[in-house]
Amino acid sequence: MNTFTRRDFIQQTAALSGGLGCAAIGGLTGAAGPPEINPAALARLQAKLKGRLVLASDAAYETARRVFYWNPRTEQKPVGIVQCGDEEDAVRAVEFAREFSLEVAVRSGGHSHLAWGSSNGLVIDLSPLKRISVDPERRIVRAQAGVTSGEVARAVGEHGLVPVLGQCPGVGATGVTLGGGLGWLSGLFGASCDNLLSTRVVTADTRTLEVNAETHPDLFWGMRGAGANFGVTTSFEARLQSIDQVFGGDIHFAVSDARTVLRGFSDLMYEAPDGFQATLNLTLGERGIFLSLCHSGEETERDQLLRKIRSIAKPIKEAVRRQPFADHAEKAAATNSGRGPSPTFRAIQTVYRDRITDDVIDIIVDQLTNASPDVILGLSHYMHGEVCRVKPDATAFPHRAAHSVHLRAAFAWSDSKTNEQRLAWGDKWLRLLRPTSDERIYANYQTYETKAGSRSLFGPNYDRLLALKNQYDPTNFFRRNANIAPSRS
Ligand SMILES: Cc1cc2nc3c(=O)[nH]c(=O)nc-3n(C[C@H](O)[C@H](O)[C@H](O)COP(=O)(O)OP(=O)(O)OC[C@H]3O[C@@H](n4cnc5c(N)ncnc54)[C@H](O)[C@@H]3O)c2cc1C
Structure with a gap:
């Protein structure tokens, strides 16, 4: 071993x-x-x-x-x-x-x-394991571990239902759920892990366990936020929600309005209703500044939100419409740099911040000004609504403070001669935006290590997770993940 x-x-x-x-x-x-x-x-x-x-x-x-x-x-x-x-x-x-x-x-x-x-x-x-079955009466999906979030959305959408998964269709539904899972509908229905009902897990000692709130309450708690630590999940069962259509798409602004749009985004999200989520993306590349949004709620509320967005700065393009959730969910991920061949290399840096402060806005604008066109800066998963009402220790995923937000810099390139330069740019972005104290990291977005180690990932849940890791994986067999190193490894 x-x-x-x-x-x-x-x-x-x-x-x-x-x-x-x-x-x-x-x-x-x-x-x-x-x-x-x-x-x-x-x-x-x-x-x-x-x-x-x-x-x-x-x-x-x-x-x-x-x-x-x-x-x-x-x-x-x-x-x-x-x-x-x-x-x-x-x-x-x-x-x-x-x-x-x-x-x-x-x-x-x-x-x-x-x-x-x-x-x-x-x-x-x-990833080859793709079977999905939907129980529309009980509003439950059972899926093998290889399905993507987009595939689940499409399959359950045929029944007028939606899954509570991440925003990117290509992300693994299992991976996102085991690490927490923040998406378009988290304001209404919580994190993906809050909607998980059971998993089948192959442990390090090759047992296959059906893990749910009745069979293994402690392990099930740990699976919801730190799940990659405990074994190979081969399939899962999750609760579905009943939403047919959402209003969503992108609203574009001029890059010269970056600072105004960032301020406006912060104000917009501070008062956002549970049924609204938006991600702000900023690039000097072909996509410019675009606010990707998703709304599920009354038309009057939607119109009010649109008025607010249009008053932030003059939109230069709008591509928003009412559509089935699966269509909305299928759109290209914000971190894709656009048309053209796939780049050879991709990297990302992410930071979790308590608030969108003026300092943060200044740094983002400054970094955007100096960025190469493939760089996409983003503010995602503004925390509000139901996901924040769930107690931090209700599942292993603790980072649920209202008004916090995830910042990211994604970049992609093909010229290997620029590797060091490109990665150094990301390092600098990270240095500039890392909080100076009380640093927290969302397991699904970990790109760096803090002095506090896994406590930054799991906060008040760390000790309970350590005990679980000692019990189920004492040799740290499963360690390529947001890892909890067992006591005796
Ligand atoms: C473009 C993009 C968009 C994203 N959007 C969102 C978003 O909107 N919301 C959000 O919350 N996160 C988002 N993420 C982050 C994403 O949730 C994590 O990266 C997640 O871990 C990816 O899961 P995966 O299965 O695709 O990845 P993988 O690389 O396959 O796995 C990621 C981690 O999960 C573990 N894991 C995966 N499958 C299993 C399994 N079956 N059993 C045990 N462990 C497993 C792996 O060991 C690894 O540690 C995004 C990431 C990208 C790249």
Whole structure:
């Protein structure tokens, strides 16, 4: 068994501290190259699988090892990627990784900010598992772990229902839920994890557990915000809500109005009704400044909101309409830099702030002025409504303070000669915007480590989570995640 000590963790983290070099968080530095494994053992593993084992010698390897955020600091070279054909494949993969002391990465949608869905050991890729079944009477969806948020929205939308998942359609529904899950409808219905009803989990000792409030109340509590720590979730069940149409889309403003729009956004969101959510994106690229919004509520309320938005500054373009939620949810993610070929590298830095202060606005405007066109700065998940009414210790996801907001800088490039320069730009953005005290990090958006370590992630819930980690994963077998290092690792 691979024993990754606390000292290793601290050494690796210290070596890379100060920026995006957080590949150490969760257990690894960059791509060291895969350890050698006997080919016969790999062949035996493949023979046991319903799915496929992709190895470095396969043409599919380069695609299979890649995840969404990929750059020299997060790149990983797995020994193999197990593309699961069923739940049993996850069990086989865990057994194999234990036998050969391989570090495991568990992947669903591959959207982790630090490429936690890949590793230099064995990747357990659930993304081929796509079965979704909807119980419209009970308003429940049961899905295998590989479904994306957009796929769930589409499937349940056929029944006039909506899931409470993240904003980006490509994000794994499982990944987003296990880490908390903030989305268009969180003001009305809470976080994704608040709507989780059960999960099936393969643990580090290869048991398969049906985890819900009755069978494992403590573990179920931990699954809702810190879930990647406790095993491979192979399927889940979640509560659905009854909304047919929403009003949503993008309203664009001139880049020269950046400061005014940021102030106006802050005022708008401070008084936002539960049924309204908006994300502000700012780029010097083709998309300019755009406010992406989603409203579910009375028309009079909607019209009032539109009047407020239009009074912030003169919109230069509007693409908003009433539409099925699934159509709204399917729109391109804000962090995509636009048309054209996919970039070779992508990176992101995110910061959680209590408030949108004047200082924050000044820094964002200043950074925008100096940014390259692929950079998209954003303010997402303005916290308000139902998600803030749920107590911080009701689930493992604690960061629910009203009026707090997530800031991000996403950037993408293809010229490897500029790697250091690009990553250094992100490091600087982070340094400028990190709070000086009481730093908190949302598990799903972790891009750096704080001095307080995992306490920044889980706040008052940390000690209870540590006890759970000690019980269910005492060797930190599952560590490529927003990690709680067990006491004796
Ligand atoms: C473009 C973009 C938009 C985003 N939008 C939002 C948003 O609106 N709201 C929000 O809250 N977050 C958002 N996120 C963050 C996202 O929720 C996290 O990155 C999330 O962890 C991604 O899950 P995944 O399955 O896609 O990623 P992966 O990289 O596959 O996994 C991410 C983490 O979850 C773990 N994990 C994934 N699947 C399983 C499983 N089946 N069992 C056990 N552990 C698992 C992984 O081990 C890893 O630690 C966004 C990210 C991106 C890149």
